[in-house]
Amino acid sequence: xxxxxxxxxxxxxxxxxxxxxxxxxxxxxxxxxxxxxxxxxxxxxxxxxxxxxxxxxxxxxxxxxxxxxxxxxxxxxxxxxxxxxxxxxxxxxxxxxxxxxxxxxxxxxxxxxxxxxxxxxxxxxxxxxxxxxxxxxxxxxxxxxxxxxxxxxxxxxxxxxxxxxxxxxxxxxxxxxxxxxxxxxxxxxxxxxxxxxxxxxxxxxxxxxxxxxxxxxxxxxxxxxxxxxxxxxxxxxxxxxxxxxxxxxxxxxxxxxxxxxxxxxxxxxxxxxxxxxxxxxxxxxxxxxxxxxxxxxxxxxxxxxxxxxxxxxxxxxxxxxxxxxxxxxxxxxxxxxxxxxxxxxxxxxxxxxxxxxxxxxxxxxxxxxxxxx
Amino acid sequence: xxxxxxxxxxxxxxxxxxxxxxxxxxxxxxxxxxxxxxxxxxxxxxxxxxxxxxxxxxxxxxxxxxxxxxxxxxxxxxxxxxxxxxxxxxxxxxxxxxxxxxxxxxxxxxxxxxxxxxxxxxxxxxxxxxxxxxxxxxxxxxxxxxxxxxxxxxxxxxxxxxxxxxxxxxxxxxxxxxxxxxxxxxxxxxxxxxxxxxxxxxxxxxxxxxxxxxxxxxxxxxxxxxxxxxxxxxxxxxxxxxxxxxxxxxxxxxxxxxxxxxxxxxxxxxxxxxxxxxxxxxxxxxxxxxxxxxxxxx
Numbered sequence: 001x002x003x004x005x006x007x008x009x010x011x012x013x014x015x016x017x018x019x020x021x022x023x024x025x026x027x028x029x030x031x032x033x034x035x036x037x038x039x040x041x042x043x044x045x046x047x048x049x050x051x052x053x054x055x056x057x058x059x060x061x062x063x064x065x066x067x068x069x070x071x072x073x074x075x076x077x078x079x080x081x082x083x084x085x086x087x088x089x090x091x092x093x094x095x096x097x098x099x100x101x102x103x104x105x106x107x108x109x110x111x112x113x114x115x116x117x118x119x120x121x122x123x124x125x126x127x128x129x130x131x132x133x134x135x136x137x138x139x140x141x142x143x144x145x146x147x148x149x150x151x152x153x154x155x156x157x158x159x160x161x162x163x164x165x166x167x168x169x170x171x172x173x174x175x176x177x178x179x180x181x182x183x184x185x186x187x188x189x190x191x192x193x194x195x196x197x198x199x200x201x202x203x204x205x206x207x208x209x210x211x212x213x214x215x216x217x218x219x220x221x222x223x224x225x226x227x228x229x230x231x232x233x234x235x236x237x238x239x240x241x242x243x244x245x246x247x248x249x250x251x252x253x254x255x256x257x258x259x260x261x262x263x264x265x266x267x268x269x270x271x272x273x274x275x276x277x278x279x280x281x282x283x284x285x286x287x288x289x290x291x292x293x294x295x296x297x298x299x300x301x302x303x304x305x306x307x308x309x310x311x312x313x314x315x316x317x318x319x320x321x322x323x324x325x326x327x328x329x330x331x332x333x334x335x336x337x338x339x340x341x342x343x344x345x346x347x348x349x350x351x352x353x354x355x356x357x358x359x360x361x362x363x364x365x366x367x368x369x370x371x372x373x
Numbered sequence: 374x375x376x377x378x379x380x381x382x383x384x385x386x387x388x389x390x391x392x393x394x395x396x397x398x399x400x401x402x403x404x405x406x407x408x409x410x411x412x413x414x415x416x417x418x419x420x421x422x423x424x425x426x427x428x429x430x431x432x433x434x435x436x437x438x439x440x441x442x443x444x445x446x447x448x449x450x451x452x453x454x455x456x457x458x459x460x461x462x463x464x465x466x467x468x469x470x471x472x473x474x475x476x477x478x479x480x481x482x483x484x485x486x487x488x489x490x491x492x493x494x495x496x497x498x499x500x501x502x503x504x505x506x507x508x509x510x511x512x513x514x515x516x517x518x519x520x521x522x523x524x525x526x527x528x529x530x531x532x533x534x535x536x537x538x539x540x541x542x543x544x545x546x547x548x549x550x551x552x553x554x555x556x557x558x559x560x561x562x563x564x565x566x567x568x569x570x571x572x573x574x575x576x577x578x579x580x581x582x583x584x585x586x587x588x589x590x591x592x593x594x595x596x597x598x599x600x601x602x603x604x605x606x607x608x609x610x611x612x613x614x615x616x617x618x619x620x621x622x623x624x625x626x627x628x629x630x631x632x633x634x635x636x637x638x639x640x641x642x643x644x645x646x647x648x649x650x651x652x653x654x655x656x657x658x659x660x661x662x663x664x665x666x667x668x669x670x671x
Binding site: 070 | 440502506513537553560595596597598599
């Protein structure tokens with residue numbers, strides 16, 4: 001069963017206001033019509049001689065001649081000025097449970113207005129949202145949705161947060177940044193779901209305007225990043241460290257792919273690194289892989305593999321280690337690290353009960369880190 | 374001993390008028406002579422009929438990404454399509470195409486999807502991309518259905534120019550315009566991606582002919598147009614061997630660079646490595662000893 005179908009059937013959650021996910025790319029433009037692209041100057045780049053530019057937004061640092069696109073596919077050099085083509089242009093907007101992101105320590109049982117544009121600055125062979133992340137903005141329908149409209153939609157649909165998610169929000173950085181400011185003015189929170197391929201300067205600025213960031217750490221070795229992500233591990237670790245040491249909430253997700261990144265030794269090293277660099281309270285989610293995009297020859301991750309990795313991370317001292325995409329598993333629950341009792345019980349994206357009061361465990365009064373109200 | 378593959382360069386003196394537009398009589402003579410020399414037939418129509426069956430649906434993949442100044446112009450593509458028709462192909466079985474309708478229009482083409490010669494982009498209604506990626510080696514891409522479904526034979530009618538990432542762009546890299554995610558294959562001088570993309574059956578089994586538009590060659594700071602480094606080269610280059618055509622194109626760009634005191638592409642850290650990779654993969658020849666290079670002026 002494809003992941004999206006799986007999620008639809010298990011969660012029963014998520015109001016698709018403008019559904020593009022789950023549909024094949026279509027011929028969206030009638031003969032002679034043009035794509036709905038923005039032409040807003042990008043913020044992190046430098047101009048070079050002869051109308052060339054160097055993008056400074058992500059570690060890839062694309063150096064581009066006139067008329068060329070960045071690796072992300074959504075930024076273009078036109079005449080020596082670099083433009084984002086997706087500012088204020090969303091390709092999808094949904095109301096999702098925040099647990100779907102997943103954020104397990106941020107406003108549980110609330111909905112997040114979730115948006116995305118096309119594009120991504122890596123090319124994961126296992127991408128679960130490739131129909132929008134691995135395409136150019138001309139290849140999927142985008143609709144006008146300026147920052148103010150996103151914030152207003154969140155209020156309209158009673159979402160206390162806006163999630164920048166699905167594809168890779170770093171590539172629509174300016175849109176995300178301005179929307180975050182707009183959302184804050186309206187008393188909303190901002191949560192980001194990213195692969196963490198971002199340069200320090202834009203990340204530092206982003207951290208100031210958002211509340212929580214979830215980073216997909218794809219593996220804990222460069223070989224995997226080279227072969228299956230087409231990216232670099234170290235900048236991602238640097239980003240995780242910067243977020244973890246800021247005042248913003250951080251959660252980490254690790255998609256476990258059978259035979260490719262399911263080595264317990266690697267998981268142990270990763271857990272040790274998280275413990276040393278950030279601390280034991282950073283939630284770590286081990287998620288189940290489903291065959292998708294360019295990797296269709298591997299089965300879904302066995303639950304026993306996920307359980308083994310979870311136990312490894314717990315043994316290393318992490319307090320909040322979860323399993324993802326296995327509805328009903330005990331690894332979905334939050335346990336108090338002191339009294340070991342369930343303080344948030346989940347089933348998929350559904351919350352069954354919460355035993356927290358004012359951020360404290362109801363049973364033993366231990367403070368549970370997160371954003372609870 | 375293997376027979377050398379032919380690469381033909383035909384120079385049409387005066388093909389570019391002072392205003393930059395193209396003399397139709399001279400471009401016609403360039404095609405006629407180039408195809409005759411390449412195929413050994415007595416006329417261009419006979420030469421093309423030796424390459425294409427009347428039942429073929431032929432895609433002419435042009436390159437319009439750089440706008441009107443450095444693109445395969447209608448005055449180059451349309452005479453070739455007429456030659457194809459003269460060789461016995463029904464016009465409705467010929468399509469001139471690229472990625473988008475907008476780029477085609479900007480390059481001066483009039484879109485046409487009805488009866489007769491067709492001209493449209495992958496984003497035209499009725500075209501589009503395959504619904505699932507086709508996977509081969511390091512390539513995983515959606516393909517233009519024009520290339521994957523419609524055509525049975527294809528011609529790469531590409532602009533020869535310097536490329537800031539690949540080193541050069543010519544007949545093989547032109548097929549980057551047949552996939553939905555070319556930006557994902559720019560690492561490592563586009564190597565091995567150009568070769569591996571060409572190696573996919575959907576291209577390799579259909580490609581019949583490379584024609585390089587070298588009327589104006591951008592030999593530095595490509596792929597966009599910079600008058601300072603654009604040479605009026607007034608040539609078309611023909612080959613049945615896609616690698617040999619690009620190899621000769623590379624040598625031409627190196628010669629033009631040298632004449633202007635510019636570093637070689639290797640010295641500029643952008644040697645077109647994909648050409649040697651293509652040769653190693655058996656897609657064609659990439660050595661002067663293996664190529665019979667014929668040059669003629671018309």
